[in-house]
Amino acid sequence: MELSGAEIVIRCLQEENVKYVFGYPGGAVLNIYDEIFKQDKFKHILVRHEQAAVHAADAYSRATGQVGVALVTSGPGATNAITGIATAHMDSIPMVIISGQAPTPAIGLDAFQEVDMIGISRPCVKHNFLVKDVKDIAPTIKKAFFIAATGRPGPVVVDIPKDITAHLGHYEYPKSVEMRSYTPILKGHSGQIKKAIKLMLEAKRPMLYTGGGVVLGDAADQLIKLAHRLGFPVTNTLMGLGGYPATDKQFVGMLGMHGTLEANMAMQNCDVLVAVGARFDDRVIGNPQHFYNKDRTIVHIDVDPSSISKRVKVDVPIVGHVQSVLAEMNELLDAETRTPDAAALKAWWTQIEEWRGRNCLTYNRNSEIIKPQFVIEKLWEVTKGDAYVTSDVGQHQMWAAQYYKFDKPRRWINSGGLGTMGVGLPYAMGVQFADPSAKVACVTGEGSIQMNIQELSTCKQFHLPIKVVLLNNRYLGMVRQWQQFFYENRYSESYMDSLPDFVKLAESYGHVGMNIEKPADVEGALTEAFNLTDRFVFMNFITDQNENVFPMVPNGKGLSEIILAEDL
Numbered sequence: 001m002e003l004s005g006a007e008i009v010i011r012c013l014q015e016e017n018v019k020y021v022f023g024y025p026g027g028a029v030l031n032i033y034d035e036i037f038k039q040d041k042f043k044h045i046l047v048r049h050e051q052a053a054v055h056a057a058d059a060y061s062r063a064t065g066q067v068g069v070a071l072v073t074s075g076p077g078a079t080n081a082i083t084g085i086a087t088a089h090m091d092s093i094p095m096v097i098i099s100g101q102a103p104t105p106a107i108g109l110d111a112f113q114e115v116d117m118i119g120i121s122r123p124c125v126k127h128n129f130l131v132k133d134v135k136d137i138a139p140t141i142k143k144a145f146f147i148a149a150t151g152r153p154g155p156v157v158v159d160i161p162k163d164i165t166a167h168l169g170h171y172e173y174p175k176s177v178e179m180r181s182y183t184p185i186l187k188g189h190s191g192q193i194k195k196a197i198k199l200m201l202e203a204k205r206p207m208l209y210t211g212g213g214v215v216l217g218d219a220a221d222q223l224i225k226l227a228h229r230l231g232f233p234v235t236n237t238l239m240g241l242g243g244y245p246a247t248d249k250q251f252v253g254m255l256g257m258h259g260t261l262e263a264n265m266a267m268q269n270c271d272v273l274v275a276v277g278a279r280f281d282d283r284v285i286g287n288p289q290h291f292y293n294k295d296r297t298i299v300h301i302d303v304d305p306s307s308i309s310k311r312v313k314v315d316v317p318i319v320g321h322v323q324s325v326l327a328e329m330n331e332l333l334d335a336e337t338r339t340p341d342a343a344a345l346k347a348w349w350t351q352i353e354e355w356r357g358r359n360c361l362t363y364n365r366n367s368e369i370i371k372p373q374f375v376i377e378k379l380w381e382v383t384k385g386d387a388y389v390t391s392d393v394g395q396h397q398m399w400a401a402q403y404y405k406f407d408k409p410r411r412w413i414n415s416g417g418l419g420t421m422g423v424g425l426p427y428a429m430g431v432q433f434a435d436p437s438a439k440v441a442c443v444t445g446e447g448s449i450q451m452n453i454q455e456l457s458t459c460k461q462f463h464l465p466i467k468v469v470l471l472n473n474r475y476l477g478m479v480r481q482w483q484q485f486f487y488e489n490r491y492s493e494s495y496m497d498s499l500p501d502f503v504k505l506a507e508s509y510g511h512v513g514m515n516i517e518k519p520a521d522v523e524g525a526l527t528e529a530f531n532l533t534d535r536f537v538f539m540n541f542i543t544d545q546n547e548n549v550f551p552m553v554p555n556g557k558g559l560s561e562i563i564l565a566e567d568l
Contacts, residue, residue: 001171003168003171004134004168004169005137005165006035006165006166008134009035009141010032010035010036011138011171011173012138013141014041019042020042020433022052022053022056022060022071023050023053024047025046026100026113027112027162028075028077031165032098045429045433045462046458047458048454048455048457049452050070050078050080051080051084052084053071054072054087054095055084055422055426056068056429056430058087058093058427059390059430059434060431061093061095062413062430062431063388063413064410065216066094067148068088068096069096070096074100074117075113077099077100078099078100078115082120085125087418089154089155090124090418091212093216094153095154096141096145097157097158099117099158099160100159100160101161102162104163105163107161117157117159125157126156127156128157129156129157130159134167142173142174143179144158147182151185151303152307153216185320187324187328188318188321188325188328195299196274196299196318202341203272203344205271205348206233206340206348207232207266207270207274208235208274209255209273209276210223210234211236211243211278212237212243213277213303213322215242215410216277217277217323219243220408222323222326222327223243223244224244224245226330226333227248227250230333230340231340232250233250233252233266233352234248235251235255235259235266235267237256237284238414238416239417240277241254241401242407242410242412243277246406247385252352253361257553258402258550258551260356260361260551261358261564262352262355262356264551264553265562267559268291268558268560269351272299273297275299275302277303279310279311281311281417282311286558287557291559297316300314300318301322301326302322303320305317358564361373362566363565367544368518369542370541370543372543373399375471375543378526379441380404380405382526382527386408386411388410388411388413390413390425390427390442391423391424391427391444392415392444392451393415393419394445395549399549402549413430414427421448422448422452423452424449425449428440428442441466441468442466442468443471445472447475447496453505456536460536463534465532466537467530468537469541470502470539471543472499473543473544473547474495474545475494475495475496475545476495478549479494484548485552486554503540506538511535511537511538514528514529522541548565551563551564
């Protein structure tokens with residue numbers, strides 16, 4: 001069958017059962033857009049900026065586990081997509097981004113809207129391809145989807161020159177992929193798994209430290225079974241929230257820079273640490289030298305061998321898909337006659353409960369000004385803990401992570417590794433397309449929301465009933481907090497002056513807008529908003545300007561050097 005390159009691109013996406021493509025047209029991809037117009041097997045979502053296209057596709061993937069797809073034109077379209085690609089790369093999100101390119105004869109000649117997308121994207125993709133012949137389109141796209149979704153997931157860029165989309169070629173979609181240089185390991189080494197089981201059963205002060213790999217690897221059920229079988233405390237990273245139920249009594253909260261006292265102290269003082277799909281990054285363990293403990297034994301389970309012993313030397317490395325490894329651990333434990341040391345485990349839990357008794361997440365509940373923590377708590381109550389919550393980056397992100405109790409995986413959608421402001425609204429769009437009937441809340445700040453606020457137009461076009469929860473403190477809150485603590489209150493360029501009237505702005509796009517200024521009105525506003533099931537609602541909560549995120553581990557310090565609100 002002879003088809004044009006553009007037709008082949010569309011057929012490939014259909015073969016991969018793609019439901020949504022998020023994108024923005026331009027000259028280099030007009031042949032592809034013309035073929036999109038002629039088909040009805042997947043839907044194209046027109047965003048208002050290419051960065052938002054990639055973010056929305058990213059969130060669609062996070063919510064569903066499927067490969068997200070974005071389509072952008074060459075030049076500025078491609079460069080606008082880079083922030084979204086880098087965001088997905090840092091958080092290991094499976095995506096395929098198709099970018100247009102100048103015609104093949106013009107490449108390297110500074111043609112109109114030409115950039116070296118392969119060179120620019122190389123540091124922030126799992127892999128990228130430049131298609132030089134129409135016959136290579138189908139096998140390249142097949143490889144792109146395979147690479148994106150297997151092993152440690154990530155974004156893959158396919159750059160296609162415009163003339164290649166016009167050329168005719170034979171079409172046949174490959175049924176399978178074999179690449180000698182890429183063979184991801186799925187099953188963990190049984191000998192290493194048995195070593196890990198022995199260590200866990202002998203532990204006096206065990207700890208399960210779990211990250212985004214549990215969520216991405218669909219391993220939550222196996223993790224819950226393992227934790228309940230052993231009775232061990234469990235902590236999640238920021239990216240791992242929901243991988244273990246936050247309302248479970250064995251959950252000690254999120255750990256890290258803004259983690260709970262009990263999670264950080266248990267992490268620092270355990271004798272056997274089992275890391276599952278986590279990478280010991282700087283915002284989790286602080287200073288690696290401070291974290292080092294010669295009396296601690298570390299088991300590390302990860303699908304990516306390069307993540308093991310990258311920052312912290314581990315004793316028992318297990319390379320494999322976390323779901324497969326945890327399933328094998330559970331099978332071995334089911335057949336095991338030994339049990340953990342009950343007396344030692346009881347003493348360990350007594351110590352943890354003593355740390356938990358400090359109530360490190362307390363705040364002033366009698367304030368006459370809206371406290372941002374209070375808004376998040378009420379959001380959790382009103383949605384019965386069953387919403388998808390997207391967030392931007394900053395103080396509001398940390399408060400959402402601390403006070404919304406995520407009991408299910410894939411419900412917490414945020415930028416962890418790159419810390420990208422502006423993701424919240426396009427993330428909410430991607431999630432709402434993934435589950436049109438879901439309650440979707442976008443928790444944001446007045447700085448972040450303005451970075452992609454043009455997507456209010458997309459939300460109007462597609463009738464997306466997203467609820468924006470703006471915690472408006474008139475500052476770049478986390479910047480101001482660091483300036484207060486580490487720059488002697490020199491608030492350089494962190495005050496958000498000349499803010500728009502967010503209610504009028506939302507209404508100008510045809511949405512519902514609300515201003516909420518009193519604590520007594522918070523719950524009612526949230527209830528009213530979520531009762532408007534078919535409307536986009538923008539809630540502007542005027543919150544305490546001086547509220548800080550606690551606990552806090554200062555940058556470069558160790559987990560035990562944690563600062564609580566009561567310490568100041």
